[in-house]
Amino acid sequence: METAELRQRHVELFRTWLMDSGWTLRSQGPLGELLELNDVTVAIPRTLGQDAIVAQGVASRVAQAMGRSSKDVLKRLLSPLTDRIELRLIGTALPSGRVPLGAATEALRNGRRMISASGTSAITPGWSVARRYRPEAQALARDAELAHTEDGSFVFPLYITLERAEDSTLVYDPDSVIPEPFERRVTRTLATALATTVSLTHAPIDELSNADLDDASSVGVSKELCDSLHQVMKSPTVEEVEFNFEWSPAFGKTETFPGSVNVERASRPQLLSLAKRLSRPEPLHSAVYSGPILEIGRGDEGAFFFVLDTYFRERKTRMRVALSEEQHDEAISWYRNRATVLVQGDAKQFKSELLMDAPGRIDAWSQTLF
Known part of the structure; x- marks a missing residue:
């Protein structure tokens, strides 16, 4: 690990992520800060960005307090310009840490498809993506990183790197409004689309108006997204799919973004009906x-x-x-x-x-x- 990677901006964003995750400031002094979570105190030294060994130690203590892996927390410190998406498969028949290969294949294939569809909808929203997948959306879905699954459950942790350009000139200022990059636009669209889709399935699909579908499609709902959700629960062992989002703090507040979306197996008929309603290839009206x-x-x-x-x-x-x-x-x-x-x-x-x-x-x- 190169200490040059630990720029001061990374340390500031790491601290913001900790505060957003529930840590509170206990004390502050010339050498750094003490943050607290559930009666556990961790020191965040001001020299954190200058010493790789200290950074690893801090990440380890933070991970232990949060019940997370050290690698995940260290990634938050080293690569703060990332959004994390958890795709969690839930079912009473799923053994701890194992899932039928077919269900895992469907989760990966359709997870990638949902990112591609959301990236396309972010630029050209429509009821159906059809054959209009944007190349930049497909590239983002291809480049998304898959981390190790977690013990005790079956989770696909996906990381979307924001501002992937090597010559990025982003300067983070917590008091300014920064235009979000395409990658954040995609993860925002995916989250709002998933939450909106679940809301729509609570009512009879045939009673939804075209205006309702226009509004939903403007925030990312599409035939392809509904199809993918339907397919993720194809295996009878998958009773529920949970999406959890952790947002990089680099582009301002994220409290209005969905943090977690649950899709139950009982909604599959509604998802299929909604996908059929959205089977219209024309792009959404530009109004x-x-x-x-x-x-x-x-x-x-x-x-x-x-x-x-x-x-x-x-x-x-x-x-x-x-x-x-x-x-x-x-x-x-x-x-x-x-x-x-x-x-x-x-x-x-x-x-x-x-x-x-x-x-x-x-x-x-x-x-x-x-």
């Missing part, structure tokens, strides 16, 4: 946009607005949306919490961004929205 807010405020003439980080015609773009005072006040918390926002209306191209003067609908995504 529906989604993404986090990059900027919010009042213009020179006193009009309220926010700027949405979204996609238009397969290209990442900024969309300036006119707001009423009430909408502005409501959107402040969405901006602060990096929420996924849905906007519906006609937008016009103006120079390098889109303008929407009269939005028909503005909502923040939540697991109760659908």
Whole structure:
């Protein structure tokens, strides 16, 4: 392990991850900090980024306190620009640490397919991906890292590296709003799509309107995603699939993102019905946009607005949306919490961004929205 890899920014992000995971600050001094979790105290020295041996020791103690593997915690320290996705297979017939090979094959194959579908939906949302898989989405799914499964359960830990470009110039500032990279857009889309799909299966599928499906597809729900969820539970030994997400803190708050999504075997008929409803190859109408807010405020003439980080015609773009005072006040918390926002209306191209003067609908995504 090279000490050069332990840049100070990594240490700051590691500390933020610990605080987000439940650790609290017990004391602070010139040599570093003491963090506490469940009556266990761990020292985080200020020289952590300068000594590989000290870093390994800290990772080991943190892992023991959290009941995690040392390798996983050390990866959080060395590679903080990663989102972690757990795909957990659950079933009373599954022996500890073992699963039928067929079920494991379906989990891996469809896990990769869900990432590819979400990456495509992040750029060109539609009811069905069909043959429109984006090459960058397929490359991201191919490059996702699979870690060792855990004892006592059968878990596929997947890591998505954010800002994969070697010449990345990202400078982390916890008080600024940073445009999220494509990789974060994909993991965000996957999480919101999974949670939305589960919400949709709680109601009769044939009673969903086309507008409901448009809204759901704008945050990543697709025929392919539903098909993949259906296939993951193909083996009768798999009674439930649990997705757990751990988000890198490098791009601001993540409290509004789904942390865990459970899909029960009983929902398979609903998933199949939803997939059939979504069997439409055309891309989603461009009047529906989604993404986090990059900027919010009042213009020179006193009009309220926010700027949405979204996609238009397969290209990442900024969309300036006119707001009423009430909408502005409501959107402040969405901006602060990096929420996924849905906007519906006609937008016009103006120079390098889109303008929407009269939005028909503005909502923040939540697991109760659908």
